[in-house]
Amino acid sequence: MNIxxxxxxxxxxxxxxxxxxxxxxxxxxxIKWIMNPYDEFAVEQALLIKQxxxxxxxxxxxxxxVKDTEALRxxxxxGADDGILVEAGDNLDxxxxxxxxxxxxxxxxxxxxxxxxxxxxxxxxxxxVPQILAQMLNLPSVAVVVGFELTGSTVKAKREVExxxxxxxxVATPCVIACNKGLNTPRYASLPGIMKAKKKPLxxxxxxxxxxxxxxxxxxxxxxxxxxEKPAGKKFDATDAAKQRDVVAQVVxxxxxxxxxx
Amino acid sequence: MANVLVFTETNDGKVKxxxxxxxxxxxxxxxxxxxxxxxAADQVQILAQYGAANVHKLKGAGLEKYSPEGYSNALSSxxxxxxxxxxxxxxxxxxxxxxPRLAAVFGAGCASDCTNFIFEGxxxxxxxxxxxxxxxxxxxxxxxxxxxxxxxPNALGMPAAPTAGAGAAADVAADAxxxxxxxxxxxxxxxxxxxxxxxxxxxxGGRAMKNAENFKILNDLADVIGATVGASRAAVDxxxxxxxxxxxxxxxxxxxxxxxxxGISGAIQHLAGMRTSKVIVAINTDPDAPIFTKADxxxxxDLFQVVPVLTEEFKKLLGK
Numbered sequence: 001m002n003i004x005x006x007x008x009x010x011x012x013x014x015x016x017x018x019x020x021x022x023x024x025x026x027x028x029x030x031i032k033w034i035m036n037p038y039d040e041f042a043v044e045q046a047l048l049i050k051q052x053x054x055x056x057x058x059x060x061x062x063x064x065x066v067k068d069t070e071a072l073r074x075x076x077x078x079g080a081d082d083g084i085l086v087e088a089g090d091n092l093d094x095x096x097x098x099x100x101x102x103x104x105x106x107x108x109x110x111x112x113x114x115x116x117x118x119x120x121x122x123x124x125x126x127x128x129v130p131q132i133l134a135q136m137l138n139l140p141s142v143a144v145v146v147g148f149e150l151t152g153s154t155v156k157a158k159r160e161v162e163x164x165x166x167x168x169x170x171v172a173t174p175c176v177i178a179c180n181k182g183l184n185t186p187r188y189a190s191l192p193g194i195m196k197a198k199k200k201p202l203x204x205x206x207x208x209x210x211x212x213x214x215x216x217x218x219x220x221x222x223x224x225x226x227x228x229e230k231p232a233g234k235k236f237d238a239t240d241a242a243k244q245r246d247v248v249a250q251v252v253x254x255x256x257x258x259x260x261x262x
Numbered sequence: 263m264a265n266v267l268v269f270t271e272t273n274d275g276k277v278k279x280x281x282x283x284x285x286x287x288x289x290x291x292x293x294x295x296x297x298x299x300x301x302a303a304d305q306v307q308i309l310a311q312y313g314a315a316n317v318h319k320l321k322g323a324g325l326e327k328y329s330p331e332g333y334s335n336a337l338s339s340x341x342x343x344x345x346x347x348x349x350x351x352x353x354x355x356x357x358x359x360x361x362p363r364l365a366a367v368f369g370a371g372c373a374s375d376c377t378n379f380i381f382e383g384x385x386x387x388x389x390x391x392x393x394x395x396x397x398x399x400x401x402x403x404x405x406x407x408x409x410x411x412x413x414x415p416n417a418l419g420m421p422a423a424p425t426a427g428a429g430a431a432a433d434v435a436a437d438a439x440x441x442x443x444x445x446x447x448x449x450x451x452x453x454x455x456x457x458x459x460x461x462x463x464x465x466x467g468g469r470a471m472k473n474a475e476n477f478k479i480l481n482d483l484a485d486v487i488g489a490t491v492g493a494s495r496a497a498v499d500x501x502x503x504x505x506x507x508x509x510x511x512x513x514x515x516x517x518x519x520x521x522x523x524x525g526i527s528g529a530i531q532h533l534a535g536m537r538t539s540k541v542i543v544a545i546n547t548d549p550d551a552p553i554f555t556k557a558d559x560x561x562x563x564d565l566f567q568v569v570p571v572l573t574e575e576f577k578k579l580l581g582k
Binding site for chain 1: 328330331334354355356358359360362363365366367369370371372373374375391392393394395396397398399400401402403404405442443444445446447448449450451452453454455456457459460463487504505506507508511512513515519520529530531537538540541542543545547549554555556557558559560561562563564567568571572575576579580
């Protein structure tokens with residue numbers, strides 16, 4: 001069984017984002033890169049399947065810059081067997097990334113039985129790549145998955161929708177599964193795992209190698225800027241129990257008269 | 263002037279409000295609406311009021327329930343039979359799953375989760391938050407048409423004086439084609455409240471809630487003001503609330519009219535997820551908590567004392 005896991009490298013969630021000088025992207029020089037948090041659930045799910053099916057092979061694929069290979073090394077340290085890196089800039093659009101992932105999977109010579117990805121990357125927040133990739137691979141997909149069971153070649157996947165309701169899908173492999181928080185508890189990479197990861201095979205391709213060119217760009221970004229700052233608000237002291245009611249009544253009053261919200 | 267299709271979803275037979283927000287913003291273009299399944303005459307009437315020229319009701323076997331492939335097959339065949347420049351939808355659970363797949367059928371691009379847009383010389387130019395709202399960027403589409411756009415609910419706002427359209431409704435025979443991933447069962451959520459991403463008012467609790475049971479005081483407040491209850495990552499990771507309730511960079515990005523943050527310090531990843539709320543009220547014991555830098559009304563105090571009083575005051579105000 002061949003399992004592919006698509007991962008992305010993104011700025012850490014505590015990063016303060018600053019647009020670059022010409023607004024064409026963000027300043028990336030001082031960013032701490034991590035594996036996209038949702039991709040950790042994807043890697044973990046693949047490894048859980050591998051535990052139950054020792055013959056399974058887990059390949060982790062990433063499209064992005066070479067200057068830091070944190071995400072791939074982390075995934076291999078967690079237990080993925082091998083990796084594929086498609087070298088690209090940091091500001092590629094979803095269509096190009098999906099096409100590059102498909103190209104990389106095709107080029108591996110293995111036919112995918114399962115493709116896992118995080119439901120979205122927390123940098124561009126597009127929530128597109130798994131669905132586009134599924135369409136390009138002509139595979140069914142289930143996105144925002146919080147429950148996964150594999151029995152033989154049948155997948156039962158729970159997809160979380162509005163208000164926390166769950167759609168329970170049944171689908172035969174091969175298929176694409178986009179993972180959400182809550183699916184599992186991703187393992188930490190062990191020290192021996194980290195040492196072993198250094199020796200695991202990592203294939204590298206250019207975008208051209210996997211058939212992607214500038215003509216594949218569908219979404220153009222420009223004018224990166226910080227959101228407008230709100231003017232300072234009003235602050236009330238309700239630490240004194242005797243004045244609490246007056247203070248709260250005043251705020252509630254302002255919500256109606258000033259903010260006109262309620 | 264662009265020729266646009268707006269895909270609408272319904273909730274209990276009613277058109278989702280984000281459709282009307284989109285229609286209002288499309289004034290000056292030709293906008294048709296497509297729905298999967300039936301739509302009552304009063305709903306067609308509402309779509310017409312907001313500018314819909316035609317309302318296409320796609321009906322066929324296999325479309326009773328949502329499936330990415332069934333909806334995508336039905337809509338792609340319909341879109342191919344027309345000549346649309348753009349296809350819009352709400353960035354809802356269904357929209358976010360369906361539209362990228364549908365766009366890929368056409369080898370076309372999709373601008374996700376836009377919070378505003380205009381047409382510059384007939385071409386779409388949108389604004390969208392990236393990095394969970396830590397920054398904004400202009401987004402444009404290129405390549406084969408139609409181009410696809412999803413719009414965040416509550417972001418555009420309802421048009422004040424919409425221009426009406428003809429609202430001519432007709433059934434369209436649609437084919438769901440092959441559905442490999444199909445819904446076998448739907449497990450209803452414990453809460454019947456509107457989703458955080460569509461909620462008009464949100465009451466959120468943080469680490470200071472101490473445990474899951476204490477969320478009851480937030481639920482009581484939420485019931486009085488018709489709010490949906492959310493939680494910070496700290497509260498979710500501590501097991502006080504399920505992930506579906508999480509607001510922030512690894513949870514939901516929300517923009518309600520009113521956001522009431524209770525015992526939330528305001529980590530950068532949380533602020534990113536709720537900073538576009540129109541009015542923010544924060545309750546926290548720490549006067550220096552970062553949440554107060556984003557709050558329109560900050561109340562320094564113990565949430566366990568303040569929230570119940572807040573609930574009573576809202577009751578009085580609303581005559582409940």
